[in-house]
Amino acid sequence: MKKALKIIATVLIIVVLIIGIMFVYDRATIGNQYKINEKNLLIPIIIYHDLVESEDQIQYDYMQTTYETFKKQITGLIDYGYKPITYKDLIEYSKGEKSLYKKSFIITFDDGYEGVYKYAYPFAKENNIPITSFLINDKVGTDGYYSWDEAREMDKSGLVSIYSHSMKHDDYDKYKPEDLLNDVTTSLAQIEDELGHEVEKVFTYPCGLYSEEGRKLLEDNGIIQNLTDSKINQSKTLNLYGLHRMYALEDPVWKILLKIEYRHFRYGG
Numbered sequence: 709m710k711k712a713l714k715i716i717a718t719v720l721i722i723v724v725l726i727i728g729i730m731f732v733y734d735r736a737t738i739g740n741q742y743k744i745n746e747k748n749l750l751i752p753i754i755i756y757h758d759l760v761e762s763e764d765q766i767q768y769d770y771m772q773t774t775y776e777t778f779k780k781q782i783t784g785l786i787d788y789g790y791k792p793i794t795y796k797d798l799i800e801y802s803k804g805e806k807s808l809y810k811k812s813f814i815i816t817f818d819d820g821y822e823g824v825y826k827y828a829y830p831f832a833k834e835n836n837i838p839i840t841s842f843l844i845n846d847k848v849g850t851d852g853y854y855s856w857d858e859a860r861e862m863d864k865s866g867l868v869s870i871y872s873h874s875m876k877h878d879d880y881d882k883y884k885p886e887d888l889l890n891d892v893t894t895s896l897a898q899i900e901d902e903l904g905h906e907v908e909k910v911f912t913y914p915c916g917l918y919s920e921e922g923r924k925l926l927e928d929n930g931i932i933q934n935l936t937d938s939k940i941n942q943s944k945t946l947n948l949y950g951l952h953r954m955y956a957l958e959d960p961v962w963k964i965l966l967k968i969e970y971r972h973f974r975y976g977g
């Protein structure tokens with residue numbers, strides 16, 4: 709009996725030591741930057757929709773997030789060592805042209821809600837961090853959505869990247885691939901026209917609905933695509949034409965960090 713206890717205690721001490729060493733190593737290398745293929749980086753892309761002032765404005769936890777929760781989540785991740793990056797950074801990294809910090813992540817907002825202009829944009833300016841907004845062309849300037857003037861103002865700041873979330877937010881998995889391509893290219897062309905410059909060709913599927921044929925045709929046309937599948941991007945299998953994204957919901961930072969590690973474990977790598 710005593711012997712068994714001794715063995716358990718020894719194993720426990722070893723486990724605690726290993727975890728401690730891993731933690732110390734992680735903290736010591738937090739500022740390191742890596743080129744693609746140098747290290748398998750986990751690159752979470754976080755999805756938000758609208759930001760609101762108070763909790764009673766939340767209808768669905770994945771659709772509305774209070775500004776307070778958003779602030780806590782982002783500053784918490786940054787305090788832990790995460791660096792917000794842009795899709796441009798990710799594209800250059802994938803080509804081997806740029807290094808990324810060990811803990812890089814992307815902050816995205818779907819649909820183009822007013823809360824992006826009202827809360828996320830001032831927050832981005834205050835903290836000098838990049839964010840990305842995917843707009844629905846037909847919704848811009850309508851009730852609850854930011855206008856083209858506001859889009860231009862955010863774009864000019866250099867901190868907000870604006871890309872496509874389709875023309876009309878339909879079930880694009882039911883579209884013929886060429887009709888999907890037409891929708892996305894029209895949407896991106898209008899964004900470029902309204903902003904007055906070229907943008908990276910980045911698209912996010914409404915409700916994450918896509919068909920493999922459609923996805924392939926967009927890939928053949930060089931359009932970077934975001935899915936909504938709660939998986940995690942790993943640099944060694946990085947696929948710009950099927951990027952994984954996850955929700956932060958109302959989660960505290962420790963839970964987001966756990967989810968990142970769990971998904972890495974769950975989906976391999």
Ligand SMILES: [Zn+2]
Pocket residue numbers: 818819873877913914915
């Ligand atoms: Zn959407």
